[in-house]
């Protein structure tokens with residue numbers, strides 16, 4: 001099971017990542033997905049997922065892994081409220097498009113773009129990363145922080161590849177196991193959040209077969225998760241418990257979110273994430289006479 005957003009920006013529980021989901025429960029057979037009655041997940045994460053200065057330091061470090069490009073065209077997939085989107089605009093002299101399905105986040109980002117005087121070269125697009133509709137080879141860089149898990153690592157690499165110019169780049173920040181054989185309880189917990197989580201070397205091993213070459217990678221220190229995610233989340237849950245004290249459904253969602261924090265506390269050293277910078281290269285098929293685009 002995983003939680004993603006549908007085309008209307010509603011959180012939807014999937015039974016398998018990237019699966020085609022019915023938006024309402026069906027009376028024929030088991031429902032494969034359902035929209036939450038009220039978007040409590042969005043309320044929980046409002047603001048708590050916004051990138052702060054600690055995390056943006058790593059956005060900058062990741063950007064330095066790729067060569068300097070002249071006025072690159074960048075697509076920030078699952079941009080949210082756009083911390084990385086705006087950082088990318090500052091780091092480059094190019095055009096940046098932030099794509100997300102969550103309208104309130106896009107509205108907040110649009111205000112920030114205007115306030116920063118970046119309306120000429122930073123734009124927002126409402127759309128799903130599961131079905132992107134851009135011309136082929138239209139971006140020098142596709143950037144994804146915390147969003148490729150929605151589609152799955154391999155499928156994201158495959159489906160997004162055609163939008164990247166030849167020799168362009170894909171940069172991904174995703175959750176990792178810091179080492180092999182995570183504790184069983186934690187593994188079971190992540191099965192419910194992100195089935196595709198694996199070690200950095202396992203992600204890296206998958207890259208060449210999807211038409212990319214690894215340019216660089218690095219892991220983020222665990223403290224970033226505390227500073228940028230779990231501390232604000234803890235405070236948010238505390239406030240929402242008071243606001244929704246009479247709403248059993250909302251409290252159940254808050255319990256689930258709280259469990260995530262408990263897991264993090266119980267298993268120090270077992271939460272990780274890493275940036276991977278990849279360059280698009282011609283795909284080589286094992287039995288083909290040579291590389292193809």
Ligand SMILES: C[S@@+](CC[C@H](N)C(=O)[O-])C[C@H]1O[C@@H](n2cnc3c(N)ncnc32)[C@H](O)[C@@H]1O
Nearest residue numbers: 005051078079080100101102128129145146147
């Ligand atoms: C963990 S947040 C990351 C936000 C931003 N990239 C950052 O690093 O601050 C994941 C983002 O993916 C977006 N998202 C989830 N499902 C999506 C979908 N199907 N299409 C587009 N965006 C989606 C969410 O709305 C959210 O903004």
